[in-house]
Every structure is written in structure tokens, then in C-alpha cells.
Amino acid sequence: MKGKIVRWVDERGFGFINTEELNGDIFVHVSKFKKGDRRPQVGDEVEFQLDRKSTNLSVDKALLIGVKPQKNPVPSIVISAFLVGILGAGLYLFVIMPKLSRPHESMNFSCQSKVYCNQMRSCDEAKFYLANCPGVKIDGDHDGIPCERQLCRSW
Incomplete structure (x- = not known):
């Protein structure tokens, strides 16, 4: 199904989608969106699947339409910190510590x-x-x- 986000509470990580195919708003949590997408905003078009297990109208999976995935800088930061740590440990073990001893x-x-x-x-x-x-x-x-x-x- 396709729809549009009509309300979004970013601090709480949820909102509601409206679609012409169903009456009423459909609940969606931020965890139902594909990882790497930016946070949803009011007016965003979404493609989604309903959660058939839920008694209320809610989304099982959702994808922002026309929004490029964001690059996540965390892995490069983690890798950089790890490499700096390894370099520092090597410097200490092979240069500083031998001179101290x-x-x-x-x-x-x-x-x-x-x-x-x-x-x-x-x-x-x-x-x-x-x-x-x-x-x-x-x-x-x-x-x-x-x-x-x-x-x-x-x-």
C-alpha cells in the first residue's frame, strides 16, 4: 500500500499514515522503517505493509518513497577510533615502553x-x-x- 504521513511525533518515534484505500489513520513506529532512511516527516510518501497480527490499524514494514538513504557515519568513526587505538598501542609497546625499560x-x-x-x-x-x-x-x-x-x- 501507499500513503502519506499526516502526523509525526519525532521525540516519541511514531506517527500516522493516511491512505485512500482505508478509512482512518494507520499507526507507524520508526522501527518499522528501513534502516538507513532518514527520520520520517509529515508529508512524506510511504510504501507500507499492514500488520495483520494487530487488532488496530498499524504498519508492519514501511519505506519512505523518493528519499535517498543517509550514510551512517558511525562505522567510519568506530573504525577510525579503533585504528587510532591500535596505532597508539603499537607506539607505546614498540617505541615508548622499550625506552622506559x-x-x-x-x-x-x-x-x-x-x-x-x-x-x-x-x-x-x-x-x-x-x-x-x-x-x-x-x-x-x-x-x-x-x-x-x-x-x-x-x-
């Missing part, structure tokens, strides 16, 4: 022929030497922690 790399140390713990001035310098300078003798138990007795004590 290796502060000695950002302290401008350089290999200067130091070999023993008593030549190091800090735990960070010892960590730098262990990670970057060949031939150092600062990790006697080979556990990856240099100068445990002098500089890099864990209490």
Missing part, C-alpha cells in the same frame, strides 16, 4: 674502553656497557644484570 640508552653513554664495574659511575652506565660494548666483565653470573654487588643492587 632501558633508560640507559637515552643518557648519551658511549663505549670508552671501560671493562670492570669499578670503572662505571652508575647502574645505567653499566647496563649500557653490557648491552652495547664488547668485552666487558660486569656480569659475572650471566643473568643480564651488570654490577649487582656495586651498582645495580635489587633490594
Whole structure:
């Protein structure tokens, strides 16, 4: 059937359709319209099917005639937010966190022929030497922690 919206209460999401084929107004809820259509307005032409299960005149399915479907921006916003989140997590995991766990790399140390713990001035310098300078003798138990007795004590 075809008809026209004669009343619409947008805040409540319902209205009434009038058609020449039936006497009286036909109740229609916004949920009966095709997803992607804009909200109905008074004067819109509609194509609809009656709800045969209802005792009152009401619509089962409705379609706005001559109204282009609206693009829904939500999926692109969700995808964008997801991608920004992934990018942020990757940046944190692969750039920021490694620097936080290796502060000695950002302290401008350089290999200067130091070999023993008593030549190091800090735990960070010892960590730098262990990670970057060949031939150092600062990790006697080979556990990856240099100068445990002098500089890099864990209490």
C-alpha cells in the first residue's frame, strides 16, 4: 500500500499514515522503517505493509518513497577510533615502553674502553656497557644484570 504521513511525533518515534484505500489513520513506529532512511516527516510518501497480527490499524514494514538513504557515519568513526587505538598501542609497546625499560640508552653513554664495574659511575652506565660494548666483565653470573654487588643492587 501507499500513503502519506499526516502526523509525526519525532521525540516519541511514531506517527500516522493516511491512505485512500482505508478509512482512518494507520499507526507507524520508526522501527518499522528501513534502516538507513532518514527520520520520517509529515508529508512524506510511504510504501507500507499492514500488520495483520494487530487488532488496530498499524504498519508492519514501511519505506519512505523518493528519499535517498543517509550514510551512517558511525562505522567510519568506530573504525577510525579503533585504528587510532591500535596505532597508539603499537607506539607505546614498540617505541615508548622499550625506552622506559632501558633508560640507559637515552643518557648519551658511549663505549670508552671501560671493562670492570669499578670503572662505571652508575647502574645505567653499566647496563649500557653490557648491552652495547664488547668485552666487558660486569656480569659475572650471566643473568643480564651488570654490577649487582656495586651498582645495580635489587633490594
